[in-house]
Amino acid sequence: MSALSQQAKAQVQNVLAKWKSILGGAALAGGGKALETFVALETARAIWQCAKVPQSASLRNGAGAQKFVYVPRGAPGRIHSLGTPEPTHIRIGALQPPTGQLVELEIHQSVQWQCRFGAYHELDVCVIKVRPHFGPKDALGQARRLLGVECKQWARPADLGVGRQALALRHLLLTRRQAIVTTGARNRSLANFLAKVGPRYTYYPSRPPGKVGVTVAPLLLGMDVVNDAKI
Amino acid sequence: MALENYPKAQQLLDAMRLAGWEVQAAQIEAGVLDWLVLESAPRDEVPLDFGRAIDEDTVTRVVFDAMAMQLFEDVYHLQRARTALDVLGQGQFELEVAQSFGLSAGPSQIDRLVEIATEFRASLHQLIFEEPPPPTSAPAQRGVM
Numbered sequence: 001m002s003a004l005s006q007q008a009k010a011q012v013q014n015v016l017a018k019w020k021s022i023l024g025g026a027a028l029a030g031g032g033k034a035l036e037t038f039v040a041l042e043t044a045r046a047i048w049q050c051a052k053v054p055q056s057a058s059l060r061n062g063a064g065a066q067k068f069v070y071v072p073r074g075a076p077g078r079i080h081s082l083g084t085p086e087p088t089h090i091r092i093g094a095l096q097p098p099t100g101q102l103v104e105l106e107i108h109q110s111v112q113w114q115c116r117f118g119a120y121h122e123l124d125v126c127v128i129k130v131r132p133h134f135g136p137k138d139a140l141g142q143a144r145r146l147l148g149v150e151c152k153q154w155a156r157p158a159d160l161g162v163g164r165q166a167l168a169l170r171h172l173l174l175t176r177r178q179a180i181v182t183t184g185a186r187n188r189s190l191a192n193f194l195a196k197v198g199p200r201y202t203y204y205p206s207r208p209p210g211k212v213g214v215t216v217a218p219l220l221l222g223m224d225v226v227n228d229a230k231i
Numbered sequence: 232m233a234l235e236n237y238p239k240a241q242q243l244l245d246a247m248r249l250a251g252w253e254v255q256a257a258q259i260e261a262g263v264l265d266w267l268v269l270e271s272a273p274r275d276e277v278p279l280d281f282g283r284a285i286d287e288d289t290v291t292r293v294v295f296d297a298m299a300m301q302l303f304e305d306v307y308h309l310q311r312a313r314t315a316l317d318v319l320g321q322g323q324f325e326l327e328v329a330q331s332f333g334l335s336a337g338p339s340q341i342d343r344l345v346e347i348a349t350e351f352r353a354s355l356h357q358l359i360f361e362e363p364p365p366p367t368s369a370p371a372q373r374g375v376m
Contacts, residue, residue, distance in 0.1 A: 004239070007358055008246030015302070015351040016250065022343055034305035037326075038312040045315035057319045069325045070316055085327065090319065153304065154258070 032153035033110075037072045039151055039181050040109040040125045044090040047105060047127070055093040055102065061086050073110040076122040091130075104130040105146070113145070115172035123169065125149035148175040152182040160189040167197060234260060237287050240294040243359065247298060259297045266293060288360075295359060303348035310345050 048057050059067040062080045073087035090107040106128050112120040129144040150166050152158055162180055170178035180194075234241045240263070247256040270285055300307065309328065316324045328341070356364040 002238075002242050002245070004358070005242040005245040005249065008243060008355060009249040011351065011355050011358065012246055012250040012252070012302070015347060018347050019344065022340055022347075034308035034312070034328075037328075038308040038315070041312045041315035041319070041326075045318045048319055059320070059324060068320070068323060069327045071327050154262075 032151060033072060033074075035153045035181070036109055036124045036151045037070075039149055040072070040107055041070070041090070043125060043127060043147070043149070044092060044107045047092050047094075047107070055095060057090065057092050059088045060091050060106075061088055073108075076110045076112050078120070079108060079111050079113075106130055113173050116174065117172070119172075121169060121172060123148040123173070123175070124151040126175075145173055145175040147177045147179060148173065149179045149181055152180070154182060158182040158190055160193055163190045163193040163197070234264065234290075237290040237294075239287055239291045239359065243291065243294050243298060252301075255301045259294060259301055262297060263290070263294055291359065295356065299348070299352045299355070302351075303344070306341060306344045306348055309341050313341070 044057070059070050061067055067086075067088050069088070070090070071085050071088050077087070087109070089109065092105045092107070094103050094105070095101070108123075108126045108128065110122060110124060111126055112122045113126070114120055123145075125147075126145055126149070127147040129146055131144060148166075148169060150162065150169065152162060158180065162182070166178045166180050169175065234244070244256045244260055247253075247259070267285060267290070309326065313326050316326055353364055356362075
């Protein structure tokens, strides 16, 4: 065993010991929830900053009441379901050019949506356009799903199965755009698959492995907001 | 292709294994090998560079980044999430990470963990590359991309 390995090992053990002393034995990792939280809030930030005339950004609970603490949903649930602690989502209002009509978008995390066959499927992050006159948001067609994001916090490469999952989810839930955010590299089969299925499936490359890239999302989403009439 | 050709990168992974992170080291190794295959694959515009050599320093830095992220990924993500939330709420919104979330930490704990992660990253970088890390390369300072 090299001296370098031994010294690096000592550093890793030292930092893990410090870490545990702060967390008091709590889990080191949240199984990908931190990544989903980041993607949800980063997407919201991007919409807010891309909207030409942003009007409001607020946090809401399942009943629509305003909150000031963002609490990620712990386990997948229906959009109006309450938990302990109560999960929140982000609501953004923007004036849509050229009509000046107010458009309200919501960004939800870990919500299960009903598909065309009646079953429920979770989207890690979902952006919807609120259409209050169409009734409850969780019914198919009542909330326009503009973007669904599947997050994979993996060190190993994302494979073809991830691409197929995104494709299936988009068709089942009639989501306008489906994206994949992964912390690992993609393998060749996924790269080929995404290249063939078209631009509505966006892979956010994360190279080198371990880095997350969601740079493209705001630009695409900004265009969606601006060109909402075409959606 | 194997990492035996990149002894420094291999030593980093050995250190993780020695510290008890065998599974994580194996995952990083698989990811880096896949990345190496993609990087050395023929490019559309220049098919002649098939099998081009990737220097050891580049591979070591890839392993190093993956290792730092693997150890502290959640904290970095939470820090970035808070940065985005600050923009949205102009400083009025807070992020609460609950027990049900799996990683139980309040704002002050997250700040301290980020500090530790940044210190660790800097000292390990110094050990591996014999130079301090460039300021922009630390995930803790990258903020929202």
